[in-house]
Amino acid sequence: MTTNSLILDGAQVADTIKEQLKARIGRLAGQGITACLATVMVGDDPASDTYVRMKGNACRRIGIVSKRIQLAKETTTSELVEVIQQLNKDPLVHGILLQHPVPSHIDERAAFDTISIEKDVDGVTTMGFAQTAFGFGAFPSCTPAAIIAILDAYNISIEGRHAVVIGRSPILGKPVSLMLLNRNATVTICHSKTQQLDQIVKSADIVVAAVGRPKFVQGDWIKPGAVVMDAGYNKGNIGDVDYDACMRNASAITPVPAGVGPVTIATLLKHTVDAAERASMSNQ
Amino acid sequence: MTTNSLILDGAQVADTIKEQLKARIGRLAGQGITACLATVMVGDDPASDTYVRMKGNACRRIGIVSKRIQLAKETTTSELVEVIQQLNKDPLVHGILLQHPVPSHIDERAAFDTISIEKDVDGVTTMGFAQTAFGFGAFPSCTPAAIIAILDAYNISIEGRHAVVIGRSPILGKPVSLMLLNRNATVTICHSKTQQLDQIVKSADIVVAAVGRPKFVQGDWIKPGAVVMDAGYNKGNIGDVDYDACMRNASAITPVPAGVGPVTIATLLKHTVDAAERASMSNQ
CATH class of the missing domain: 3.40.50.10860 (Leucine Dehydrogenase, chain A, domain 1)
Incomplete structure (x- = not known):
């Protein structure tokens, strides 16, 4: 199979984040x-x-x-x-x-x-969700933040694009929808009761799969040139997206593994360092 | 002009809510x-x-x-x-x-x-927003709750429908989107950076206009048979929807005035009575 899809290398994005953290961890150690x-x-x-x-x-x-x-x-x-x-x-x-x-x-x-809320580095509290939704303060949930971080790392524009999010959980579908909205995407939130899901996904410039079902998103649902972010992780290293099939249409796609997963963990580390720095500043 | 649109009579919905409140206010008076x-x-x-x-x-x-x-x-x-x-x-x-x-x-x-949060009957706190988004506890913002109440009063189904919300403010666009989502609508949130807004609105079964611009939503944006909820109120009793033009395509539409507005006020009264009842119960 040949393809022109850009593989969004989460492992590399995670490494870059962790590299930047090392200097900050060193500065904290100095204190x-x-x-x-x-x-x-x-x-x-x-x-x-x-x-x-x-x-x-x-x-x-x-x-x-x-x-x-x-x-x-x-x-x-x-x-x-x-x-x-x-x-x-x-x-x-x-x-x-x-x-x-x-x-x-x-x-x-x-x-x-x-x-x-100061220690909610995983972004799971009710208040943390609301602060994320309103665009201030709290640590966002790590997987939504990872999805945004990958898009940013590859300079994929969000503003004005139509993002379709499949899934509406409190720590993934809902917060990533609101974060994309706050970055000026037009956002559609889909779920198990959505009708004509394939047609809606076909209208997306950015697809976020957060369903928890292996290979749920089909290749022919993807508009040519769309960006596909797979936040799923199912047994056997399988995402929520039919990767090989979606790749044929996508301009860029995250693999599983080595896509969103490692960036989620790097984000958790980053939030922990952020929290340590904030705590040290408020103690000064 | 002739039309078959159902006019969603907010004044009547509000009267029904207030009628139900009277008995509850009477019971509180008895205590x-x-x-x-x-x-x-x-x-x-x-x-x-x-x-x-x-x-x-x-x-x-x-x-x-x-x-x-x-x-x-x-x-x-x-x-x-x-x-x-x-x-x-x-x-x-x-x-x-x-x-x-x-x-x-x-x-x-x-x-x-x-x-x-117990006294946030207008639904404006950050925590109240999150609890609304997660579907528990708090009083939702009054205008979003009014929109849902009108749909319910007229038995207009929400589940599985495509709702397009124009506007993303913390007390209107965002909470109404999440409330419609929690009622199993597929929800698209649009705003000033949305591209091809007319096309997106044309795909909606339910349109919620919360823009704050007079007659912003045009008649030819409305899919025949769609339901149009106008949450706008601009000077001179003008909504965010071009009412006469949208009426030609809509199966049901809220007028301005006497649409969402009176139900918003009735919802505020209802929340106040709810809060008084809860306070009386927690004091027993």
Whole structure:
């Protein structure tokens, strides 16, 4: 198969972000500060365990302390809330990540919303979402921020383009839609109840797939020249986009793996360093 | 001119809402409670003065106490914040409305966000927006809620329809988009940077005009059979929609005046009664 699609190399974008972080981590070290991300995991889901370990390793490789808090799957909402409150108070912790999903008996939204906005480096709080939507203050969710970062790294213009987002979750579809809107895209938000999805996607200059279903977006849905951002990750390293088929029409496309994923992790690291710097400044 | 458009009679929808409120206001009276809306106005803008007086009159007519706080145009942000904090603490006040816009030297966002979420009956706080976006808890902004209420009153289905919202303000375009999304519409958000706006509007089953420009939406932008919701109000009782022209294609349309406007005020009254009931329950 031949193609002229530009492969949007997330691994390279992530490396550039991490390279820039090193100097900042060095400056913090000069002030006696080590940026620290606390990851909280409840239960022993193997996929979540892998994610948490990946994030921890990424922290350590760059010089960020990763503090892992592992809680039993029987943990109650109020116990989890208390753990998070302790982390909020801990001056040595700059970012808090609660690994999604938590066991179903826990009120995940209440747990997320316990995270103080200054430490919400994963962008999961209700207030963080609203501040993102209004374009100020908080750390946006990492995957939406990663999608924007890749577009920016490749100088792909957003303003005035028609972006179609497939998915409407609180930490992906909704925030990425509002971030694209705030960058002056015209944004259409699609989901499981959308009719004639193929026709709507065909009108998009930028397609964001955030469905959670393998190879969901078909090649003939893509307008020639459109940009395809695959935020999906399904078992077996398969995205939400039929990559080979979409590539035939797309002007640019993110692969899976090595597309949005590594930039999401780099964004988490960046937010943690941002939080450490802000904390050091407010302590001066 | 002849037409088969259904005129969506906002005055009638508002009357129905207010009729239902009377019984609830009566029950509160039986508990010795009078629902109370505090309206805060800074400066002496004549249009704002008219709006605040209209809202106050609407309260009084139905048996809600309207407490008007008029502040000098030189009021500082911190003075305004303190006034709002006092109203937050006042157990006799159930809802707080800060009339937009405030003089430009005031940080309006900080003032809005001082309103406690329990009393944010106008749906202007950052947290209220997020809770609306996530579909829980807070009072939504009144105009978006009014638009949904009119659609519901006329049994116009939202699920699976393509809604095009023109405008992206924090209290109108953004929240109405997310409310329509949460009702399972496919939603496109357009604005001043949108290209080929006419073509996008032509693909809509439901058009929401929230632009703030008189007769902005043209008749030939409307797909035959579409529903047109005009949230605009411009000088001389002119909406954001070219009403006569759009009527030729629309299956249903809100007029200006007597469309979205009266339902917005009725929604504010309803939220105030809701807030009074919730306060009475949490005091039991």
